Amino acid sequence: MKKTLLRGLLNVLPLVLSIWLFWSLFESLDKVGNFLFGLFHIGKLFKGAGFLLILTLLFVAGLLFSVSPIAWLYDFIIRQLMRFPFFKTVYSSINDIASLISSDNKNKGQQTVLVRQANDSYVIGFIMSDDMPAPLTAALPDGDWVPVLFPLSYQIAGVTTLVKREDLTVVDWSFEEAMKYNLTAGISTPKNNNDKTQKETDDTADKPV
Template sequence: MKKTLLRGLLNVLPLVLSIWLFWSLFESLDKVGNFLFGLFHITELFKGAGFLLILTLLFIAGLLFSVSPIAWLYDFIIRQLMRFPFFKTVYSSINDIASLMSSDNKNKGQQTVLVHQANDSYVIGFIMSDDMPEPLANALPEGDWVPVLFPLSYQIAGVTTLVKREDLTLVDWSFEEAMRYNLTAGISTPKGKSDKNTKEETDILSDS
């Protein structure tokens, strides 16, 4: 009975938490949108009207940022605000996270690799970018160096190590699946592996 309850919890909990998270986000944005409606003395039209307003405003903002003068003005304002240390710290952190989540940055230099260790073991890492900052390039010995990220299990943080490209083994494995495998310390099985194992078990049972 204990195993059955645990199995039910492990299957239902991720779904419930995901729905709760997205619903909370929907409620928060809907309240902000309704607040904007209230500024123009417009009562709540229907549930979700504020959320649709926020999405519309974000879409319009995306169109405006494609116009050079608007983008230049925004960058100018950000550069002025970056003079304040506290704002710079907060903005830079949020901007870095947003950049990681942006689809524009996906598959640009991100490569799953194996790094050979001294005891003949391997560590899974990720080449996040092929661009090496000039200060590091000048400080390192001759060679083709690349930054490799080693994420820590169950954590967003990781260790960035500079490794020679010749010491890396490229792996034909998608960034998303490899990252999920690394962050969960191998608990999260990559897609397709379970099906393969199930098929092998079925073949063994058939042979017996």
């Protein structure tokens, strides 16, 4: 009975928490939108009207930022505000997190690799970018160095290590699946995925060359 209850909890809890999180976000944005309606003396229209207003404003903002003068003005204001140390610290932190979760800024060439350790064990890492900053290139010995990320908590925390490309073992594995495996030590990897991979391997081996 305990195992059945635990199984039910582990399956239902992620769904409930996800729905609660998105509902809380919806409610918060809806309240902000209704507040903006109130500034123009517009009463509450219907549930979700404020949320739709916020989405519309964000869409318009996205269009405006595609116009060079608006983007230049925004960058100018940000540069002026960055002169204040406290604002610079807060803004930089939030902006870095936003850049991590933004699909537009994701490097489509993220590569899963294995890095050999001194005791002949391997650590899973990810090449996030092939570009090395000039100061690092000048300071490092000669060689093809690349930054390898060893994530600790869903890309929010991690250790960046500079490794020679020749010391890396490239793995033909998608970034998302490798990240999930790396962060959960394989616990969240469905068994049927392994069975499917094994089946595909067996089918390939049975095919005539």
